[in-house]
Amino acid sequence: MIKLNFNNLDEETQSYLHSLSKKDVExxxxxxxxxxxxxxxxxxxxxxxxxxxxxxxxxxxxFNI
Incomplete structure (x- = not known):
């Protein structure tokens, strides 16, 4: 099992997840x-x-690898 947190992700994925999170919070x-x-x-x-x-x-x- 691979455990990742937000900081382990690439910049593009972080940006995408950030936008989803912002919509979710709002x-x-x-x-x-x-x-x-x-x-x-x-x-x-x-x-x-x-x-x-x-x-x-x-x-x-x-993640599907």
């Missing part, structure tokens, strides 16, 4: 993050980016 938590950003006077895009990175490390990567 669809799941977008409204909550927006409200949190407004209430705490924070940058919404920064919050989404932080959650996107955090979300990437929760993925399980499966």
């Amino acid at each position: 669809s799941r938590y977008g409204k909550l993050l927006w409200e949190y950003a407004i209430n705490h006077q924070l940058d919404y895009n920064k919050l989404v980016e932080d959650e996107t990175i955090r979300n990437l490390y929760n993925y399980k990567y499966i």
Whole structure:
């Protein structure tokens, strides 16, 4: 069994997974993050980016070799 994490992937794959993660975070938590950003006077895009990175490390990567 090969265990990989996000840092072991090539740049193109990282970019692709990052975009998927961002869409996932925005669809799941977008409204909550927006409200949190407004209430705490924070940058919404920064919050989404932080959650996107955090979300990437929760993925399980499966590869067909």
